[in-house]
Amino acid sequence: MCGIIGIVSVQGGFKEPIGKVVRRCLERLEYRGYDSVGIAVIKDYGIEVRKGKGKIAEVSVRLGFDNVDGTTAIGHTRWATHGKPSDENAHPHTDCTGTIAVVHNGIISNFLELKEELIRRGHVFRSETDTEVVAHLIEEYVKMGYKPFDAVKAMLSRIQGTYALVIMISTEPHRLYFARNTSPLIVGLGSNANFVASDIPAFLEFTNMVIALRDGEYGYIEPGYVYIEKDGRPVKIEERVRAISWTPDMASKEGYPHFMLKEIHEQPYAISQTLAGLTDRALDDAVKLLMDSRRIFILGAGTSYHAGLVGDYLLTELGFDVHPFISSEYRKFMNMAGQGDVALAISQSGETIDTLIAVRALRSRGVKVVAVSNVIDSAIPRESDYVIYTRAGPEIGVAATKTFTTQLTVLLALALKLGVAVGRLSSSEYSNAMDELNRVPKILDSVIAGVEGRVKALSEVMSKKQSAYYLGRGIGVPLSMEGALKMKEIAYVHAEAYPAGESKHGPIALVEEGYPVVFSILDDENVDALLGNVMEMRARDAYTIGLVPSKYVSKFRDLLNVTMEMPTLNYRVAPIVYVVPMQLLAYYTAVNRGYDPDKPRNLAKTVTVE
Numbered sequence: 001m002c003g004i005i006g007i008v009s010v011q012g013g014f015k016e017p018i019g020k021v022v023r024r025c026l027e028r029l030e031y032r033g034y035d036s037v038g039i040a041v042i043k044d045y046g047i048e049v050r051k052g053k054g055k056i057a058e059v060s061v062r063l064g065f066d067n068v069d070g071t072t073a074i075g076h077t078r079w080a081t082h083g084k085p086s087d088e089n090a091h092p093h094t095d096c097t098g099t100i101a102v103v104h105n106g107i108i109s110n111f112l113e114l115k116e117e118l119i120r121r122g123h124v125f126r127s128e129t130d131t132e133v134v135a136h137l138i139e140e141y142v143k144m145g146y147k148p149f150d151a152v153k154a155m156l157s158r159i160q161g162t163y164a165l166v167i168m169i170s171t172e173p174h175r176l177y178f179a180r181n182t183s184p185l186i187v188g189l190g191s192n193a194n195f196v197a198s199d200i201p202a203f204l205e206f207t208n209m210v211i212a213l214r215d216g217e218y219g220y221i222e223p224g225y226v227y228i229e230k231d232g233r234p235v236k237i238e239e240r241v242r243a244i245s246w247t248p249d250m251a252s253k254e255g256y257p258h259f260m261l262k263e264i265h266e267q268p269y270a271i272s273q274t275l276a277g278l279t280d281r282a283l284d285d286a287v288k289l290l291m292d293s294r295r296i297f298i299l300g301a302g303t304s305y306h307a308g309l310v311g312d313y314l315l316t317e318l319g320f321d322v323h324p325f326i327s328s329e330y331r332k333f334m335n336m337a338g339q340g341d342v343a344l345a346i347s348q349s350g351e352t353i354d355t356l357i358a359v360r361a362l363r364s365r366g367v368k369v370v371a372v373s374n375v376i377d378s379a380i381p382r383e384s385d386y387v388i389y390t391r392a393g394p395e396i397g398v399a400a401t402k403t404f405t406t407q408l409t410v411l412l413a414l415a416l417k418l419g420v421a422v423g424r425l426s427s428s429e430y431s432n433a434m435d436e437l438n439r440v441p442k443i444l445d446s447v448i449a450g451v452e453g454r455v456k457a458l459s460e461v462m463s464k465k466q467s468a469y470y471l472g473r474g475i476g477v478p479l480s481m482e483g484a485l486k487m488k489e490i491a492y493v494h495a496e497a498y499p500a501g502e503s504k505h506g507p508i509a510l511v512e513e514g515y516p517v518v519f520s521i522l523d524d525e526n527v528d529a530l531l532g533n534v535m536e537m538r539a540r541d542a543y544t545i546g547l548v549p550s551k552y553v554s555k556f557r558d559l560l561n562v563t564m565e566m567p568t569l570n571y572r573v574a575p576i577v578y579v580v581p582m583q584l585l586a587y588y589t590a591v592n593r594g595y596d597p598d599k600p601r602n603l604a605k606t607v608t609v610e
């Protein structure tokens with residue numbers, strides 16, 4: 001929710017105007033919000049702000065971002081929380097004197113009382129945002145004689161809520177202040193410039209050396225220098241610097257029309273990278289913890305929750321007492337959670353506020369937490385007891401794709417190892433499933449090549465539909481939930497997933513001629529029951545689409561309008577492969593309907609407000 005960037009460079013540090021550099025950095029943060037955009041640059045005569053409602057591509061041309069020269073700049077791409085998308089509410093926000101400019105991600109929860117106080121003191125506000133109080137508060141302390149850094153600290157002592165802030169003060173033209181509380185903020189250490197941004201891809205073109213800031217930290221960047229403080233004490237930064245293995249190519253479209261399509265195609269590689277990282281060491285602590293656990297909680301939001309439901313199936317099947325829940329609903333479990341319980345907290349970004357809050361609550365009750373995340377040093381891994389990383393690389397498209405399949409890869413590898421450890425899986429069952437999992441990158445390559453054309457054709461039909469059902473049984477239920485979420489969130493076709501057996505208990509009332517129903521059929525004991533469910537839908541003239549293991553194609557072909565033949569795989573492995581045609585279907589349906597799949601309306605990739 002909102003992407004922010006700050007850059008301080010030496011004179012001539014970039015071959016192009018700094019406004020153009022900021023614009024490019026913002027494009028890589030646009031997945032975090034895209035209803036308005038703005039930049040501020042320090043000039044000899046003060047701060048120049050250019051901002052407006054709309055997406056970066058349009059606003060940056062209209063306001064000429066690319067021509068703005070300078071050495072110190074900030075930028076913002078917004079996902080509105082306080083105040084509708086408008087030119088006035090776009091960031092950066094300035095104080096009354098125009099010498100202080102602020103970009104912010106998060107919510108200042110006490111902004112109303114601060115605003116009233118500041119108005120009483122004569123400040124004039126120009127936006128409806130919570131952020132603007134930050135600029136006026138600093139102005140107030142500067143007026144009282146505070147030095148700029150002291151004024152920033154005084155401001156921080158007054159605000160409550162969540163924030164990643166970058167602050168520009170024109171009397172200090174080679175410095176940018178920053179502060180973090182809950183919302184993500186990363187410092188990038190470059191040779192001619194330093195950066196501070198909501199996410200690493202923003203500045204990956206210039207440096208892969210990063211410091212992930214922690215809650216309560218604040219400080220400043222200058223060209224060639226970074227200072228971080230917490231609770232009034234300097235933080236030693238040497239041991240905090242990390243080299244990230246992501247490359248700039250990973251954060252560009254590389255010829256694909258959209259990041260989402262590129263990321264769908266990257267899945268074989270992302271899975272192979274994730275598998276390579278899953279050494280015994282990476283899994284053993286978690287296996288040991290889970291083995292001795294009294295009860296297992298699994299939590300996540302959106303797609304990560306769906307991955308968690310697959311994990312729930314795998315672990316329940318092994319005989320564990322598993323309780324999956326959507327992160328924001330954690331309160332229900334707080335009276336039962338305690339010592340001896342283990343939680344698997346799944347979050348691609350590692351910054352989703354709902355999951356972070358739930359992790360804190362679980363840990364406060366003595367629950368040990370294992371994070372599964374894609375972003376090194378992000379908040380959820382940092383605040384957990386153990387972490388297993390997926391290695392999907394940066395995911396820029398708002399819809400989660402490669403991060404889902406890599407999460408499933410981690411969960412399956414973990415469950416298989418655990419199954420052997422507790423004597424529920426024989427070593428041959430383990431090695432057969434593990435062999436198949438190791439072959440998934442290859443299998444997926446040929447599945448994508450085989451189905452993409454057919455899915456594209458099918459999307460022509462789907463793009464004319466208003467709504468759809470996604471049905472499955474067993475592990476096919478969370479798989480269907482993920483397929484439906486993709487369709488809903490990027491193609492805006494109302495799609496609902498149900499256990500196929502449940503469809504008769506209400507949902508089937510909506511089915512009429514041509515109503516699309518997507519079945520996920522796996523090689524498990526549910527095949528015959530699913531055959532019955534397909535027949536029921538067919539009898540009502542539904543438009544039936546099935547992902548069918550090759551072994552069962554002859555059984556289903558005559559009943560389905562569209563048979564998508566899939567390799568016959570162990571049902572535990574299959575979701576990693578079978579979700580991909582559903583991702584492609586959502587992608588091409590969105591494109592057919594004229595929508596931008598990378599930037600679905602009202603959504604932001606990382607949800608950092610509760």
Ligand code: F6R
Nearest residue numbers: 302303304347348349352399400
């Ligand atoms: C769906 C999607 C979201 C995220 C959810 C959790 O395509 O991207 O539903 O899965 O916001 O995000 P993370 O995994 O970063 O915690």
